[in-house]
Amino acid sequence: MTKPMVGRDTKVCMSLAARPGTFGSRFQNRLYEMLGLDFVYKAFTTTDLPAAVGGIRALGIRGSAISMPFKEAVIPLLDGLEASAAAIDSVNTIVNDDGRLTGYNTDYSAVRTLLEESGLEADTRFLLRGSGGMAKAVAAALRDAGFTTGTIVARNTAAGRALAETYGFAWRAEIGDEGAPLLVNVTPLGMAGADADALAFPPAMISACTAAFDVVALPAETPFLKAAAAAGKQRITGTDVAKLQALEQFVLYTGVTPAPDQVEAAAAFARGETD
Structure with a gap:
């Protein structure tokens, strides 16, 4: 045509x-x-x-x-x-x-679909890094897909606390040492540009997780996703x-x-x- x-x-x-x-x-x-x-x-x-x-x-x-x-x-x-x-x-x-x-908001429906297709159990504990508009879509999709135990990591205290309280999750300001089976990056870390080389989560956390979810779409293979692939982890990608x-x-x-x-x-x- x-x-x-x-x-x-x-x-x-x-x-x-x-x-x-x-x-x-x-x-x-x-x-x-x-x-x-x-x-x-x-x-x-x-x-x-x-x-x-x-x-x-x-x-x-x-x-x-x-x-x-x-x-x-x-x-x-x-x-x-x-x-x-x-x-x-x-x-x-x-x-x-x-x-x-x-x-x-088509982000919400996309994330909800991918979570349901992932096969991850709803009792999987997660760590979500970010507190902006996309983080709202991901947090809402996680909650609506049945995920009940998770922590929002956000340096912006007001936004991080509000997001966590809205969807019934915990909040902390820094990554710290405690990871989770599901790691979710909803920040620009790893995105093409100034943050291209940044790793969204520490290597030890990635090695210990079950699944890695990065919403960054450009590049398709962020440092976080590359590290997860090298460690043999399940991945949900920004693309x-x-x-x-x-x-x-x-x-x-x-x-x-x-x-x-x-x-x-x-x-x-x-x-x-x-x-």
Whole structure:
């Protein structure tokens, strides 16, 4: 199927992040190409979030992914929240319906799906590092998947305590020496850029765990995930999360559900595994 040339009727989708990546743009644009859809997707950053969201509304941008650090700050700028976003006060997706902007959270559903597919028992104790908007989605997904025993690690006392109390988990400010069978990184540690070489958890903790979960999608193999692989641990990767949440965004924007083989092909392209 031939994708139309970009023109007057082309629908535009985008993303907003402090540190834009390439996965979403490559994933969405490859699916548009495969399905012959008159859409185009572009990643942006901004230092003026209200103006950027105003542009989404004024220019008729069909949808926008929202990444760190805008997932909570964007909420007052929207007209409404879908249930998943309202429940955790965090937005990773905006859908524009004729000027009405609604916030969704596809991170939550992606993480919930991956936890259920992982085979991990709900009584598995976890250590979750982070307290921002994505950490809310992961903590909520853990709770709703039946995980009851865990600790939030966050230096931001107010945010860390609030997150732990909201979802019924413990909190501590520093990593310390006590690990857990399931280690979850929901910080930029290991992300391409200034934190690329940072290890989210100490080597001894990784060696002692059962499973490693890193939400960082770029690079696909963070230092944390590499260490977990070397130790023979089960892994849930940020690219797994990125694929599922981006697929849900794609369906929200276009109303089209791609075939599984198309999704896998687009994800491989987004990871740079195919041309």
